[in-house]
Amino acid sequence: MSDTAGHFDPAIGLLEFDSIVAGIVAGDAMAKSSPVASLYAGTIHPGRYLVLVGGDTAAVEIALESGGVDTVVDSLFLADVHPAVVAAITTTDLTALIDGDAVGIVETATVAATIVAADAGVKSADVSVPAIRLADELGGKAYCLFSGTVADVEAAIEAAEQSLEHREAPIGTRVIPQLHADMRRNLANELRFDKRLRAGAT
Structure with missing residues (x-):
């Protein structure tokens, strides 16, 4: 497991957008709203945008709420990810x-x-x-x-x-x-x- 993996303990959250604009805006809001240990964001096929956050359970929950639901294709919150x-x-x-x-x-x-x-x-x-x-x-x-x-x-x-x-x-x-x-x-x-x-x- 890489050092990066520790930044996702114990919780992870993910928002998957079908709008790149909405994804970037959401990622910025999530980063500003909560002290998550890690935030990774970027484009994926076919023209979607992912924002993945990890760290303290409460911080991840707050970040996900701040990301909104506009153009969200799918999402997840795992409070105790394996x-x-x-x-x-x-x-x-x-x-x-x-x-x-x-x-x-x-x-x-x-x-x-x-x-x-x-x-x-x-x-x-x-x-x-x-x-x-x-x-x-x-x-x-x-x-x-x-x-x-x-x-x-x-x-x-x-x-x-x-x-x-x-x-x-x-x-x-x-x-x-x-x-x-x-x-x-x-x-x-x-x-x-x-x-x-x-x-x-x-």
Whole structure:
């Protein structure tokens, strides 16, 4: 886990806007309203804007309230986010991605939904969260991976699906027992296909 991860303890909040203008205005209001430990903001595909804050629970709540609801596509507030979720969001080290007998995948239409699903899954079963990928180069979609025994990954996927019952349904979920070694290497090297393609061509 990077040093950045500690800045998201114990709570995180996220607002996902379909207007860049609204997102920048909201990010500024959130930064001015509350002493959050961290605030990251920027554009994602397809023309959306994310503001992610972390730190003290009360500070994160205040920041989210200050961000408003204008053009918000989705949002989340996790008062006790699991450290594995923060690590998966902030890590750049993919060398030890998959370490279990099975892999579970949850794909959603928004960043907020994937983070919520990842948090629910890792809290419900003895799984790791090797990676969470958020919208860039994914057309606005996001996804997370779980790793562990088949039974634990199945339990994590079930909890993730339940966490999304009051949101837009996940685009897809799947459990893959005994992931093939070639796919394991591809996932461990780089999850984004275009970067894998460029790397293989050099």
